Amino acid sequence: MANKPSIPKGTRDFLPEQSLKRQFIFDTARSIFQLYGYQPIETPAMENLETLTGKYGDEGDKLIYKIQSGKNLREQLGEEKTVALDAVYPDWLPQKSDRALRYDLTVPFARFVVQNQNELSFPFKRFQIQPVWRGDRPQRGRYREFYQCDVDVIGSNGLLNEAELLCIVSEVFENLGLGDIQIRLNNRKILSGIANVAGLGNYFSEMTVAIDKLDKIGVEGVKKEMIARGLPAQGVKKALDHISRKADSETVLRMLSGSLIGDEEGQRGIDEMRKTLRALPEVVREKVEIDLTLARGLNYYTGAIIEVGHEKFPSSICGGGRYDDLTGIFGLKDVSGVGVSFGADRIYDLMEDLDLFPKTLSASSDVLFINFGEKESLACMELAMKLRSDKFSAEVYPDAAKMQKQMKYANSRGFRFVILIGSQEMDDKSATVKDMNTGDQQSVRFDDLNKFVFDKLGAE
RNA sequence: GUGGUUGUAGCUCAGUUGGUUAGAGCGCCUGAUUGUGGUUCAGGAGGUCGUGGGUUCGAGACCCAUCUUCCACCCCA
Incomplete structure (x- = not known):
């Protein structure tokens, strides 16, 4: 390998264990959103640049990731003619950018509503769980690529919406095990x-x-x-x-x-x-406090502003507010919206620090079949299929590798049962089932396997 | 964007004022145990010290650049 591969600053890979925890946050948020009747939508990772610019203030504009696209002038004019221009405007020529990665989910949502207004019935309540990108300096709780979980209702001025969103905020954090948050309202x-x-x-x-x-x-x-x-x-x-x-x-x-x-x-x-x-x-109500110092920089907010913090975390983990005329920018007047956005990655960091993820998340499979060779493994494929029909997760080790290697794999992946079917078991039509917790093993007839696993797992 | 900080084995980290052959723990591989993991014991592999320049007889260590990490500011989920 010549050079070690790497990923851009502020982005991350997620290992299975981390991914499961992230899924837990998304799933928790999604189930609450749906409980309140919000519907899912998705929008593209990139937007036309003009959709985004000017919506987030001067500071925000600087953090928008622009995508080079279209033909730049250098290509159009040819290398020779650009030399002179290059000397005068060094960073102007090579950059032609009319697209950008989305900076948040709210502005693209406003664009979405205007564009699809005829397909929607108002008030329209949607949620959206997708990544956004900001060219910020990475730091604890700040990334260049991160997920937001947004809930918004648009096309209604009623303050019941604000109240409902506060209920959602409260319930999501309650369900995540983060009951001790501060919800601030202004x-x-x-x-x-x-x-x-x-x-x-x-x-x-x-x-x-x-x-x-x-x-x-x-x-x-x-x-x-x-x-x-x-x-x-x-x-x-x-x-x-x-x-x-x-x-x-x-x-x-x-x-x-x-x-x-x-x-x-x-x-x-x-x-x-x-x-x-x-x-x-x-x-x-008893969780919400008025905070007159809460301002929020985004300049599209016009009414309520909401922010959620936790004493163990330096920055806000959720925020939002009412915007009276975001759609107006895109040509649809007099449509007001309110929404909040959960910062999934910050919530993750906080929950990790406080050790709040359920222990059961380290999802291990139920059964591994040891592979003793072609004939035996085919019998295992049949039995594994049968186990899965009862919703037990089952795998057959793909190669007839050394027993020790297969057992080590079973151990590190955390299988509850290992099932051995060699020539002896084939003759008897009964499997040797090993309980990896206790080390006990016993012989179970092929026909009784599902029941055996059910009884064992059900008893716990 | 401004200022600071970090980078040594797969992981977590030692490495003296610059001086021979860069270490440890964990993990990994092999064997004790050719149908048994997790425990134990014996052995083994693995590093152009983030990258590129420079100073020096000599650089993991000093200087410059660059990338990356984390932190403060700005701003924000």
């Missing part, structure tokens, strides 16, 4: 109201970016950052006074309602928040 309209009242209406995005770091760098840190970004000091102080209030949600909302008098948008936000909370079943 509303962009409230933030907007605070900005207006504080006289920071023109600095909305600067303000949100800064206050989002409040739990990390503290009030003073945020103040410094906002002033460094050029916000008027007076407004900064005012805004921070509103935001850094701590109390139970009803009290916070009442106080906010007082301070945002006269600001229509802010009042609407408060009202939405109230209605959302009121719609939550008690078991879910």
Whole structure:
């Protein structure tokens, strides 16, 4: 082998054991999504570049993976003519890119809805479990290729949707064994109201970016950052006074309602928040906390914003919100949506740290037939088929390899039973069945094999 | 994108101020046990020290570049 093969930075291979754990997360999410009536869809890994650009903010745009496609100018013009141009624009000529790998599942979903609107009935509830790509620097919990599990409902303004999504969030994590998460809820309209009242209406995005770091760098840190970004000091102080209030949600909302008098948008936000909370079943409501510092960078959110964190994990493991006009960009007006996205890979890392995956996931097969030669192995093929008809997993070792090698394979793969059928057993029409846990072995008639395995496995 | 960090056997890691032939544990292979794994014992294979340059009589170690790992920032699932 000349050079060791490798994979791109920030991507990973998954061994069977890891893959099973990942499947567990996907399966858990999928079953909850379906329980709430969401339907699966899939979209292509790549989108036209123009579909994605401008949707994620300046920072996001930089992280979109562009795919070189179409004919670049060098090919069109020929090597000779490009030499001069090359000197002036060194990275312009070779790059012609009009496609890109998807950055998330929400924007492609908006595109999907617009494109397929005639086939869908609204409100349309879908889920989607697929990989996305970001040209980020890899770090713990951040990869360049990772899976998102998205649930969205589009074509409905009702706040019952927000409530339902919070229920889903709660149930998915409960089912994964991650009951001790923090679900934080905020509303962009409230933030907007605070900005207006504080006289920071023109600095909305600067303000949100800064206050989002409040739990990390503290009030003073945020103040410094906002002033460094050029916000008027007076407004900064005012805004921070509103935001850094701590109390139970009803009290916070009442106080906010007082301070945002006269600001229509802010009042609407408060009202939405109230209605959302009121719609939550008690078991879910007690897990949701209002966090006025929650901002979220994605600029398409217009109402509720949701984020889920865990104290043992540095970044959010799930997030989402309401977007009033994402489809508008693609030509379909007045269709509002809400959704959340579960970061499967971050959830995986966290669950691995906390040792939360069920032990039974290390799925081992039930039965291995030792291969003693052609004639014997053919009998094994028949018996294996019969075992599988009763849903026992069974394999026949493919080569008549040394016994020791076959037994070692059985051991490392974790088979529960090894079945030996050599010339002796062929004559007797009964198999030697070895229990790999105890080491015991006994003779079982071919006809009684299924029942034997059933009794043994059923007893545990 | 900015700053730092890591890379030695299949895996986890030792390797002194630069100095002969680069080590350990685990795993793997062979045998004790030619129809019995996991335990035990004996033996064995496996490394151009991430890659490419450079300094030096001499580089796994020092310098530069590049790739990769992890971390902080930015941002985010």
